[in-house]
Amino acid sequence: MNIAFFASSLVSAYWNGAATYYRGIVRALHERGHHVTFYEPDAFGRQQHRDIDDPPWAQVVVYGAGTEAEVLRTVEQARGADLVVKASGVGVHDALLEAAVLQLQGPNTLVAFWDVDAPATLDRLHGDAADPLRALVPRYDLVLTYGGGEPVRSAYLELGARECTPIYNALDPSTHFPVAADARFEGALGFLGNRLPDREARVEEFFLDAAQRLPQARMLLGGSGWQDKALPANVHYLGHVYTADHNAFNCTPRAVLNISRESMARYGFSPATRVFEAAGAAACLITDAWEGLEQFFEPQREMLVARSGEEVAAHVAALDADAARRIGQAAYARVLAEHTYAHRAAQLDALLEGRSQPQEVAA
Structure with a gap:
């Protein structure tokens, strides 16, 4: 298939937490014989903070996003693709793109909305009956999501989606794998994540609270936006980690x-x-508790689970090198067996099989 993908960025993870998800999915689709053209806007300094050059497994088209006319000309370039994907959170002209890609729908072109932040999107749609995306959801041939399980699927079906299927995050073993330790990152606990409104309070609860409880332990904080945050003395802020x-x-x-x-x-x-x-990377991971974790990893054997900063601190205090290595190796075996992007791309292929004739829906 020829796939046209409109999303935030494939080549830059700068203020773009979905970058490695896109890279894993797109590379795996390429390895299954598909051709992907990835359209991304020149926005938010991402092109100035690239992590990778244009890869051999995708054609990257960087378009100017200064005017609606520029965006619409770029959308027109995707006409004739077998599958057109509009991902959520492009960051500029999202509403325009969500409507424009539907004009590419035809007898041999499926158009999908791929939501990489479904909980936030659904909260927005439920909170605003006039949101333009509400009227568009039923027109997409299918909705794909970054996760969310049955709660997200049911919510999209209630909004009129013809079909909604989660394509979960996964591992690309060619880019993420065990390496030697690096002195820059020595510490008892590391957390990597950009500062976002619906993350900050939970970072305070789970990470900064744990750091305060273990004042002699060196803690590492990586990600953009934390430079003016008051941090405990034992937290070393790294800034953006490429x-x-x-x-x-x-x-x-x-x-x-x-x-x-x-x-x-x-x-x-x-x-x-x-x-x-x-x-x-065979790391020992401590995660906050969330419903559905057991579907992916076995708690306490393949990763540790905490319901508060106090429990995070207790895990860190109790961990020795042998226990951390044992947990990390168990998670490594599980992720290779069940959770690679090759598994996700095969799932997507099976989902799309036989869908070359999308239904006609009036605008």
Whole structure:
């Protein structure tokens, strides 16, 4: 298939937490014989903070997003693709893109909405009956989501989606894997995540509270936006951590921490990309508790679960090198067996099989 993908960025993870998800999915689709053209706007300084060059497994088209006319000309370039994807959270002209890609729908072109932040999107749609996306959801041939399980699927079906299927985060073993420790990232616990409105309070609860309880332990905080946040003295702020350093970041501290954003924790079944990246590096992961975790990993054997900063601190205090290594190796075996992007791309292929004739829906 020829696939046209409109999303935030494939080449830059700068203020773009979905980058590694896109890379894993697109590379795996390429390996299954599909051709992907990835359309991304020149916005938010992402092109100035690239993590990778244009990859051989996708054609990257960077378009100017200064005017609606520029965006519409770019959308027209995708006409004739077998599958057109509009991802959520492009960041500029999202409403325009959501409507414009539907004009590409035809007898041989499926158009999908791929929601990489379904809990936030659904909260927005439920809170605003006049949101333009509400009227568009039933017109897409299918809705795909980054996660969310049955709660998200049911919510989209109630909004009129013809079909909604989660394509969960996963591991790309070619980019995330065990490496040697790096002295820059030595510490008892590391957390990597950008500062976002529905994440900050949970970072305070699970990470900063744990740091205050273990004042002699060196804690690492990576991600954009935390530079003016009051931090405990034992928290070392790293700033933006480029994806080239993610393996070392995951492999070096005694443990790494996953903290779900508030909306994702509320819906459940939404493991962050970094859960699988950490497992792929054989890291010992401590995660906040969220519904559906057992569907992906076995708690206490393949990763540790905490319901508060106090429990995070207790896990860190109790961990020795042998226990951390044992947990990390168990997670590594599980992720390779069940949760790679090759598994997700095969799922998507099976979902799309036989769908070359989309239904005609009046505008």
